[in-house]
Amino acid sequence: MKGIFDSLRKTRNAVFGQIIGILGGGEITAESWEELEALLIQGDVGVHTALLLVERLREAVREEGLYQTADLQRLLRKEIGALFPEQTDPLNLDWPLAVILIVGVNGSGKTTSIAKLALRLKKQGRKVILAAGDTFRAAAIEQLSIWGERVGVPVVQGEPGGDPGAVVYDAIQIAKSRGMDTLIIDTAGRLHTQHNLMEEMKKIRHIVSKRVAWGPHETLLVLDATTGQNGLSQAKHFLAAVDVSGIVLAKLDGSAKGGMVLSISAQLELPIRFVGTGERKEDFAPFDKDAFIQGLLGEE
Numbered sequence: 590m591k592g593i594f595d596s597l598r599k600t601r602n603a604v605f606g607q608i609i610g611i612l613g614g615g616e617i618t619a620e621s622w623e624e625l626e627a628l629l630i631q632g633d634v635g636v637h638t639a640l641l642l643v644e645r646l647r648e649a650v651r652e653e654g655l656y657q658t659a660d661l662q663r664l665l666r667k668e669i670g671a672l673f674p675e676q677t678d679p680l681n682l683d684w685p686l687a688v689i690l691i692v693g694v695n696g697s698g699k700t701t702s703i704a705k706l707a708l709r710l711k712k713q714g715r716k717v718i719l720a721a722g723d724t725f726r727a728a729a730i731e732q733l734s735i736w737g738e739r740v741g742v743p744v745v746q747g748e749p750g751g752d753p754g755a756v757v758y759d760a761i762q763i764a765k766s767r768g769m770d771t772l773i774i775d776t777a778g779r780l781h782t783q784h785n786l787m788e789e790m791k792k793i794r795h796i797v798s799k800r801v802a803w804g805p806h807e808t809l810l811v812l813d814a815t816t817g818q819n820g821l822s823q824a825k826h827f828l829a830a831v832d833v834s835g836i837v838l839a840k841l842d843g844s845a846k847g848g849m850v851l852s853i854s855a856q857l858e859l860p861i862r863f864v865g866t867g868e869r870k871e872d873f874a875p876f877d878k879d880a881f882i883q884g885l886l887g888e889e
Contacts, residue, residue: 597884600847604632693811707777720760
């Protein structure tokens with residue numbers, strides 16, 4: 590199984606290796622700050638987060654009376670770590686039937702992430718069932734069904750173009766009747782209007798909450814790491830419509846834009862729960878900020 594460190598090779602080689610290069614030795618100058626800021630932005634950290642990081646580093650340098658660029662390596666690791674919310678248990682699953690709602694745009698890696706999460710939970714001994722709630726696209730139902738077979742998890746599906754609420758209702762009934770303890774619900778990934786998205790999510794959440802105590806227990810937003818800062822704007826759109834509890838970052842291994850993770854943490858203040866670290870169904874790992882920082886900046 591590919592880990593977070595290996596999956597960040599492209600990002601590390603593309604930009605963050607250069608950052609370590611400029612922090613290798615010598616005195617801190619005005620040019621050091623400018624170069625660091627430019628490289629952070631180039632690494633898809635985003636202007637807002639890059640400026641925030643550099644300002645925090647400047648303050649730490651002043652407070653500690655430092656003047657060598659090599660000291661900035663230690664401080665950079667520390668300040669990047671401070672961007673992330675406190676890490677908690679990956680998922681809130683301590684329920685007779687834990688319901689996980691998955692949201693995200695089409696093409697973000699949503700279906701694959703659902704299958705990887707289902708496999709991971711199944712290996713932990715949980716009885717998992719999937720609901721094909723993205724009825725808007727016939728291909729979405731078929732894709733989830735194929736992935737369900739691959740990972741050995743049943744899929745409840747309706748007709749293309751049908752009512753996603755009916756699929757969710759049926760899935761809850763079937764999950765309870767079969768003694769399942771985890772239901773993962775796929776949802777439509779279209780963003781053509783925020784109003785439609787919000788209304789559909791409200792309906793699904795209402796159906797879940799009426800039939801499962803305190804459900805849904807998690808709402809995870811899947812983002813495509815290769816989209817960089819565009820992923821951040823996608824996230825903000827969903828946050829306006831859905832009560833998201835965490836992020837799943839897909840395709841981290843295929844991206845040179847891993848710096849966008851820092852923007853997600855700094856601006857959205859949402860925990861990243863899992864990352865897709867490769868193409869195999871097993872390449873899926875809980876987010877670990879220490880492993881992530883090492884993946885960006887290399888071993889200390």
